[in-house]
Amino acid sequence: MSPIKDFTMRYEALNPESFFSEGDTITGTVTVTLTKDTKVKSLFLKAKGDACVRWTEVNGEDVEMHRATKRYFKVKEYLVSEAFKDTVLPRGVNHFKFSLTIPLVDMPSSFKGRHGKIVYTLEAKLSRSWQWPLRRQCEIMFFSKSLQHLDQVVMYGSVNKDMGIISKREVKMLATVDRRIYSPGDTVSVFVNIHNSSSKQMKPKFSLQQETKYSTGASTKTCDTILCKMVGNKITAKSQEMVSCQLKIPDDTIYTVINSELVSVQYYLKVYLDISFATDPEVVFPLVIAPSSIANVVLGQAVETNPAGASGGPS
Structure with a gap:
């Protein structure tokens, strides 16, 4: 019968969303509860970050597999060194504090999708001579610092469209979004000024879209998803x-990923006018989805940089 009654690993959260970023230190405790004095070969903690993408394409009778992997980092800390032949742990509860620092290098945020994932894990491994090692592993949420330096509070976009060669009537649309960075569950506020000097009726439409790209370097697969959309009253x-519109970002929306060669996740707010028998004029705003603690800090910094009345925009 194994003398190991319990083997657990716990880490301490740094923020309400329990995510880590480049340069952060993961601290916690590994607990080994024993029913008797026990010889241990080694005990260590390991943190690592890995990405992989994989999909297949069928072309007639041929099936082509696309696959790529990437390791971002791996760090290890020994709690019981393997340099000694055996270390005897006493009967009862044994606590081991650990501290692992994530390298201060640019890495992408955590992600899981249909054709790939970016996963950061923390693992404790206990080894004994002539016994299968015991492992405890958990995922840690990672958010990249590359997305923490945005300074724009309000975004503007405009488009003009001629509606006839002879009449020279045109449609003008000026759209405004209250900010660029949001969190899952937030509401995007859009305001649109539409000047329709043509003889046509039209409807304003709003669409929040997620674009996910998987890449192996030699091949790319793109998946587009509409997260939410709305239709305004007829003009x-x-x-x-x-016209104003409120679009709620789904609570389970994943964070933006922009700095990975294997996976890219970006968001766009599309504002356009649905005009019969004409090309729809549109304005597209790139948005960033981030944890609320990050979004609030970025928004606060942006407001300090551009106090009320100081932000410039089209007149």
Whole structure:
């Protein structure tokens, strides 16, 4: 019968969302509870970050597999060194404090998708002579510092569209988004000024889209998903209207990923006018999805940099 009654690993959270970033230190405790004095070969903690993508493509009778992997880092700390032949741990509860620092290098945020994933893990391994080692592993949420340096509070976009060669009537649209960075569950506020000098009716439409790209270097697969969309009231001919829209970001939306050669996850807010028998004029805003603690800090810094009334925009 094994003398190991319990083997657990716990780490301490640094923020409400329990995520880590480059340069952060993971601290915690490994606990080994024994029913008698026990010889241990080694005990260590390991943290690592890995990415992989994989998908297949069928072309007639041929099936082609696309696959790539990437290791971002691996760090290890021995709690019981393997340099000694055997270390005797006493009966009862044995606590081992650990401290692992994530390298201060640019790495992408955690991600899990249909064709790939970026995963950061923490693992404790207990080894004894002539016994199968015991492992305890858990995933840690990672958020990249590359997404923590945004300074724009309000974004503007405009488009003009000619509606006829002879009449020279046109449609003008100016769209405004209250900020660039959001968190899952937040609401995006959009305001649109539409000047329709044409004889056509049209409807404003709003769409929040997620674009995920998987890449092996030699091949790329793109997946587009509409997270939410809304349709505004009809804009009559020869009129001017101010339209507003509130789009709620789904609570389970994953964070933006922009600094990985294998996976890219980006978000776009598309504002466009649905005009019959005409190309729809549109304005597209790139958005960033981040943990709320990061979004609030970035927004606060942006407000300090651009206090009320100081932000510039189209007149």
